[in-house]
Amino acid sequence: MTRISKNRWALWIVWLLLVPPGLYLVHQIFPTPQIDPWHLAAYVLFFVLTCLMPMNINGASTYLVQWVTIAVFLKYGIFVEILISQLMMLIVMVRSRTDEPMTMRIPFNSIMFFLISCFSGLAYLGAGGQIGSLDLLHILFYGLIFQLVSVFSNQIIYYSYDRLTGSQAKFFSIDALWDFALTLILFPYAIALYISEAYIGVSALLLLGIPFLIMTAVMKLYNNTQLINNDLQKAGEIGHQLAARLTADEVLDQFVIQVSEMFNVDYAYVIDYRGGSLLMLRMFEHQEFKHREIPPLRYYKGIAGRVIVNNSPIIYNKKSEWQDIVTGYIPNDTESIMCTPIARNSKIEGVLMLASKKKYAFKSHQLKILDFLSTYFAVSLEKAGYVQKAIAKSERCGLTKLYNYRYLDEALEKSMEKVKSGAIGNLSLVMVDIDHFKAINDEYGHQSGNDILMSLARILEAEVGQEGIVARYGGEEFVIMFENYSKDLTLLFAENLRKKIERHDFQIQRDLDMERSIETIHITLSIGVSTAPDDSDEPNALLRNADRALYIGAKQAGRNKVAAYSK
Structure with a gap:
């Protein structure tokens, strides 16, 4: 048997031992005064109507039934008030929307309502209150005792239950304060209802009950409108936050x-x-x-x-x-x-x-x-x-679709800040230049030169992958940026790249010939390397150092070479 099943059976056993015998004892010890069925039926009718119009306060449904239950208690005593409270419990159970099983909620709430009715009724009678009294001061004083004991009993039972079940127990929560405030607000209505009915008759229930129900309905409508307005306000805030996002993933x-x-x-x-x-x-x-x-x-x-x-x-x-x-x-x-x-x-x-x-x-x-x-x-x-x-258009080269110099400059600034803060250990630049590129344009045409630039761009992207950033620096020059690459590792990459390009077959179309024939050509690269923080800790200086290594160490040394910057 599961723990939930055991708790369910335990609750029903407690209910059987407590509520039916308790009702019998209350009826025997505190007999009910003579009842006019029509008057009681009118009370029950307004009670049920009030139960059907709960208010949403602080996110919880609240039933404004105290104005009827107090009047019923003052007129008919504990036994009838217990029956009315049990009826309320059943209505609330049917209307409330919760994932707790009814087989547990009904016995627990029935026991709780029964105990609250008994505690508050006995407190009223024990303090000296009399059922059916029409003395206003007597009713106000002892009726207030009845209501205060009812509120405190409710909180004590909930607190005890939370402690027993291991839930977070809190005595007098925000909901309890609202309950206490409503008790004070509704108490005068209950007294007025009881006294008016005693002197005027059942018509008093109509004179006071109908306006109260109308007021409750208007307040419920206003309350629902406020809830909708709050949700609409939240929706508007979400809309503004979405408008501020720049990427689809964001x-x-x-x-x-x-x-x-x-x-x-x-x-x-x-x-x-x-x-x-x-x-x-x-x-x-x-x-x-x-x-x-x-x-x-x-x-x-x-x-x-x-x-x-x-x-x-x-x-x-x-x-x-x-x-x-x-x-x-x-x-x-x-x-x-x-x-x-x-x-x-x-x-x-x-x-x-x-x-x-x-x-x-x-x-x-x-x-x-x-x-x-x-x-x-x-x-x-x-x-x-x-x-x-x-953004992609502003960051990319229109021809090669690689990042442009503007993007490279911003990325270099950010990465150098990481070096200075210690977030990364090294930052390396690889500057690549195509040897004798002007001669290729002169012999085959500028469109053929563009074809080589685009083909080389795709090779560089494939070689670098997710390890770094590839950008077109200008003309036939490209820059590759690596975070956490040492100079030795970067030089190894550059040398492998140089050898790969040297062996690669580039297919171009001769734009300057009438036949526009397809031809295979080979190109070579001159490459310069610089690394931060060894060579510099300033972005522009690091870029100049790679450029200097390219021209002095590679170009002037005969081209198709890799050179590292040295101070």
């Missing part, structure tokens, strides 16, 4: 993080819709990105497929609603799911899926906000793509 990561935080979810997934398949693009679980190999699915499969086919967002409140639909990856402890298409220019590009381990975790207005955010996300992603293209 937009994507920031969007997933911010949306997960806004809706307080356990899981968030961005699914790409491409070529008739669904591909997992981002997985964000328990506040961190995960990387798993998830096989692609056909576009119409699973929950994401349903969203794409219907082109409509969707909410599932519990696992039983979607477990027959799901295909592919989703955590086993998932309950609630909110899913919306990501569309751009009326075309679906993907799907955003948010999931929670709680039942009924999402509200209908949140789905509309998420749909709006997904559209904003798609626009931001498109804008980031344009920005990246513009």
Whole structure:
């Protein structure tokens, strides 16, 4: 038997031993005064209506029923108040949305409500209060004792339960303070209801009850509007943050993080819709990105497929609603799911899926906000793509597609700062120049020379890979920058590169001939090397040193050579 099952049986056993016998004893010891069924029915009606209109205060549902329960207690005593409280408990259990099993919540809450009714009722009677009294001072004084004991009993029971279950126990939390404040606010209404009904009759319930219910409904509507406005404000803030991101990856990561935080979810997934398949693009679980190999699915499969086919967002409140639909990856402890298409220019590009381990975790207005955010996300992603293209054009050589001098200059500054701070040990530059390049242009034409520059650029990229940065310095000169490469290692790389180019067959087309024939030619490189901090700790000086090594050590020494700068 699992621990949860044991706790469930223990709660029901305690309930059986406490609540039914307790009700019998209360009825015998504190008999109920004569009851007018119509009056009691009116009380119960307004009580139920109040239970159906909870307020959301500090993120929790609050039921403004004290104005009825106090009046019922003052008129009919402990037994009827216990029955009314138990009815409230059942209504709250049915309406509340939580992932706790009902088989545990019902006995626990029934015991708690029963004990609170008993403690507060006995405190009222023990202090000298009388049921049915119409003395205003008597009612105010002893009724306040009833309410204060009720609030404190509630907090003590919750605190004790948290201690027993190992949960974080906190006496008088923010929710408790709100409960206490509401008690003080509703107490005069309860006294007015009790006295008015005693003197006027059941019509007093209508005179006071209907305005109270209308006020509660208006406050609930205002409260819901405030919640929506708060979510809209958060959505606006997310939109501004997305607009500030320059790369597609930054937009994507920031969007997933911010949306997960806004809706307080356990899981968030961005699914790409491409070529008739669904591909997992981002997985964000328990506040961190995960990387798993998830096989692609056909576009119409699973929950994401349903969203794409219907082109409509969707909410599932519990696992039983979607477990027959799901295909592919989703955590086993998932309950609630909110899913919306990501569309751009009326075309679906993907799907955003948010999931929670709680039942009924999402509200209908949140789905509309998420749909709006997904559209904003798609626009931001498109804008980031344009920005990246513009940046690439400003950083790249138009002919060779290598980085240009502007980019090299900035990268050299940043890397030299790393050397000075000790983040890296060495910074090496390799300056490459094509020997006799003017003669190639003169004999074969400038377009043929450009073909050689582009072919050499691809070779340099392949040789350097992710180890360094390759840039076109100007004309037929190229610069390679390596972090954490010693001078000896850089010289070895340069020598291997020189030999490779010397043997490479470059195919060019003779632009200056009528036949424009294809010809194979060979070129050689002269290469200069300098290293920081040995040769210099200033970016421009390091570049000049590599240039000096190239011309003095390699060019003037006969070309097709590698030379290192020496002081």
